[in-house]
Ligand SMILES: Nc1ncnc2c1ncn2[C@@H]1O[C@H](COP(=O)(O)OP(=O)(O)O)[C@@H](O)[C@H]1O
């Protein structure tokens with residue numbers, strides 16, 4: 001990355017949910033920067049806190065600790081109604097499930113126009129109609145789709161509507177929360193390529209969430225690997241795939257299907273066991289119960305995330 005201007009700074013972000021009398025730690029002291037116009041991939045098994053992290057950054061969940069800075073401004077300290085509205089316009093989300101995230105009673109045009117009416121109140125109906133047609137074309141559909149209802153479209157087309165809806169308000173930053181996970185494998189690449197094209201054309205910044213390392217490879221500049229609410233490794237994509245340092249990252253990479261079945265099979269160390277409960281976190285490293293390289297110290301103290309090579313961060317006692 002040459003342009004290293006920080007758009008979003010996440011600093012010791014924490015989100016705990018109340019579950020009965022206990023606390024569930026979904027996001028636990030997470031820190032990273034997102035640079036302007038990059039894609040930061042956020043990867044980890046289901047339940048590790050990716051969605052909560054993305055939503056808390058956007059202010060859709062109230063954080064219970066830490067800070068999120070958008071262009072240097074603490075998001076939770078934005079108080080004027082106009083400024084809150086402006087942040088909501090700049091920072092959008094694309095949801096995982098293109099079936100449940102679109103209101104079946106609304107036409108595609110109304111779904112896309114909703115945000116335009118909120119954020120561009122002066123726009124006339126004819127202008128909005130033209131803008132919706134333009135957005136439909138931008139996402140690879142055509143103006144005629146505007147009159148249809150979500151259930152008349154395929155999964156891939158619906159996700160294109162989800163993308164058009166996010167783009168409609170002219171955002172700078174989009175949390176893409178598993179936007180291809182619910183889609184047919186055959187159309188996943190099309191949607192990823194569309195997101196890449198739009199990013200280039202519009203100068204967008206993405207946080208791209210996925211439970212599968214192979215899905216973020218193509219689109220990401222850097223990748224953060226999450227386990228039980230914590231970032232355990234963060235580096236540029238080449239380093240994550242080429243020299244993963246954390247045993248968890250290594251395990252995730254080893255289960256990616258390899259096109260050549262003879263290649264690297266002997267090095268495969270798939271994960272064993274289940275993720276521990278985020279309600280009763282273990283003392284020490286959270287990954288200890290599943291780690292093939294667990295040492296005594298891992299049961300005693302939490303390894304901090306530290307930079308072991310320029311731009312390559314890992315939280316593991318093997319690198320103390
Ligand atoms: N609204 C909520 N209330 C209580 N617990 C929640 C809530 N949302 C998520 N969680 C819990 O937080 C943890 C992280 O969930 P989530 O962020 O959805 O993970 P991911 O997106 O990585 O699958 C999970 O244990 C989940 O059950």
Ligand SMILES: [Mg+2]
Nearest residue numbers: 050051052178
């Ligand atoms: Mg999720």
